[in-house]
Amino acid sequence: MEIWIEKWRPKNFEDIIGQEAIVRRVKAMVEQKSIPHLLFTGPAGSGKTSLSLVIAKQLYGNSWRENFLELNASDDRGIDVVRNTIKDFARTKSIGDVPFKIIYLDECDSLTKEAQQALRRTMENYAAVTRFVLSCNYSSKIIDPIQSRCTIFRFRGIEKEGVFEYMDKIAKQEELKISKEAKEILYENSNGDLRRLLNILQSCASISNKIDDKLIYDVVASVHPKEIRKIIECAIKGDFLKSKNMLLDIMLKNGLSGLDIIKQIQKEVLELEIDEKDKLKLIEKCGEIEFRMVEGSDEFIQLQALLAGFYLK
Ligand SMILES: Nc1ncnc2c1ncn2[C@@H]1O[C@H](COP(=O)(O)OP(=O)(O)OP(=O)(O)O)[C@@H](O)[C@H]1O
Ligand SMILES: [Mg+2]
Structure with a gap:
């Protein structure tokens, strides 16, 4: 079975969801x-690698593989390996009528300042025969001399409308039935990251083609908010034992870590309909316990302390 993030990689500019302004400008560059x-x-998961592949395919047609090199800047064999690979690739002429090759360098923000200086020199040395497409999550980590040599495009997480359009497209092609509630949860859970969305959808689809909220929570290994809500409500009322037992039960059944759970608890606390002052108190408690867990404290003891602290007199 094929992985969906490859199967669903955009093949042309029209397949790219969102990023309209970027696509328009890049398309014009490719045409010229x-x-x-x-x-x-x-x-x-916002389409950076996908767009660069579309550029290569549109520009070079069938010989795109010969003219396009994809590298990861954070290659653990070091930037020297990356530079040698670039050298070898850039040494031979491009095939076809486009006078340059393209080097796509992913995760540039993981490069040290020194490595970025070296990259800048490499870019200059091969400027006549190559174009670089650099990709990163944070442009602030890229040194100015590189930034000033590039045209910068700022991708955004895919917005709700785009995510829904995408889900409908996938559902139709893959013959899935996604319930309305499930769509909302998928949207929230993917957070504008279409790679994450596709991965969740494919995991769900391998179990059933009817995708509802319960299936998604099973797949993403989080608990249905309703269950978390019950635990919190018990704790607030002071039924400590019951809330503790429910919590342990859920954690063991779903194989969740303390940190997984605390994130969900905090999210549900925000939704509670209680006095604002009380809510703030609970949120503060969550933060405190999360900190202790990150520092390495026993998670079961900390979660029980959390529930005890939730009692609102
Ligand atoms: N804008 C988009 N339109 C359509 N599909 C997309 C888009 N963004 C991401 N995808 C889907 O998600 C997968 C991963 O996207 P891509 O590799 O382009 O992300 P990226 O922005 O390069 O992420 P990263 O920063 O992790 O490298 C693609 O194969 C594609 O299926
Ligand atoms: Mg990428």
């Missing part, structure tokens, strides 16, 4: 076969 160095920055 005139491409500067590019810097793509923005959150994961």
